[in-house]
Amino acid sequence: MAEAEACPAFRLGGSRYDQGSFLGRLRHFVDIIDPSTLLVSETRLKESIKLLDDFKHGRLPTGVSDLQLWEAQKVKQATRSSCRSECQVIGLLLPNQTVVSTIIWQWLNQSHNACVNYANRNATKPTPTSRFLQGYLGAVTSAVSIAVGLKVLIDKANKLSPATRMIIQRLVPFPAVASANICNVALMRHNELSEGIDVLDADGKVVGSSKIAARHAIAETAFTRVVLPMPIFVLPPIIMSYLEGLRFLQTKRRLMLPIHSLVCLLTFGLSLPAAISLFPQMSQIEVSRLEPEIAMATDCKVVTYNKGL
Template structure:
């Protein structure tokens, strides 16, 4: 049977606005003070009473992400913060995957190797703009700003997409559970897995791409004003604050872009499943 939480998403997460409202409530920082016992009790009540009151166990480490989006002058700090960011996001993506096709919860050696490779590659790629500036000895302020600020926008979005897609690649190979409208599992579908991973990867690209873009564009505009030309020290705190602010706004919005309980048409699922079901729409858990 479909999990009670998924049933709630099915009934209350039909529109972007309704999903956004749910995520704003779920990301309440006070939930971090909830004990594991309270969370389990709430979940048990949810399963028995079929009422939603779930307290989310996960929150983003904003200070880590803010530091990763700030421009650095040297390669080592850039690599350090990129490594922390990519490690955290890889762990987050793995922890919030759809594991309905897995027999155990312990990651396999293949999965560990894939995660390590993803983190290593994304760390080096994320530091690439700073590496180019330093290794080539670029002295032009315009070119430096281009690599440190504007080149990071598409790069951040691409790496966020890549992180999700590679860490959760095993879902596409094994498939994920799909359900009928009554919440009954009808089998595993690779097509649904590909759709779920793609949607999550796109939402993460929007999150990190926007978080990289808005502060850079804002600072670029403000630096042309007389106040900021006379007070250059204002740039750093404005950038810090804007990154944290945009990130805080984009987290629930990006989570809400696609339904947690996605839908896929019968003709789009795997052929072996098409003969088993009569309904035209099937459901799957997208993951986060």
């Protein structure tokens, strides 16, 4: 019985863990970003894809267990969804940033975020290329403006001690990235606000298109994007300011960057699954809170919509 609960019947495209609870979603995303999948060989990836294809077309070999199928899907999803944000995080948190380096790292980070938001949007409505460019330019402009503005203000604050100024400089990326992330999500998915997103009944049938549900979806996603960088940009500066004071590292400065990178990587690995697990991807909302025409089109009291990631 315990084994059945630990490994439920395989569902292609589904999740091994309960997506109705935060813990289940957390386990799901921790599974997807498992660093061991970075070592998966091309042969193992092809075998996993073939196994899933055999399952889809009813050609599954005898003796293949649900656990093997879940592992195959994990390999496929993890390989396609491998995150490359760690290097950007490290770059944003490097000490002694210049205006030019600040602009470059913020531009790289928001370019990545624009692609992530576009790829993980609710795609029930087509998004014009102009919307993508608008979101991209808006996010980059806001991030660079805030980051550079804060840096200039700190550089002019002569009353601050060098140690205090260093800590504040390292904390500057958080408000810059958080505000830019909100702009990025809102602008990249503005089409959903104007046209609405599909809401589904209990049978998965489209009931209608709701702008109110779209606002909820984007608000939840934007909140996630604010929570996500919080530990990443707050904890490493505090930890590194302490570590840099140790005599051991003062005599071995060459170890500073590897240790800094490791601290950022560990923090990122913890904060990413926790942040995107805050809300289920398939969220629910009461019909009474939506447009009157949707309430008239269904007898359901609650409908479902795809929030995106």
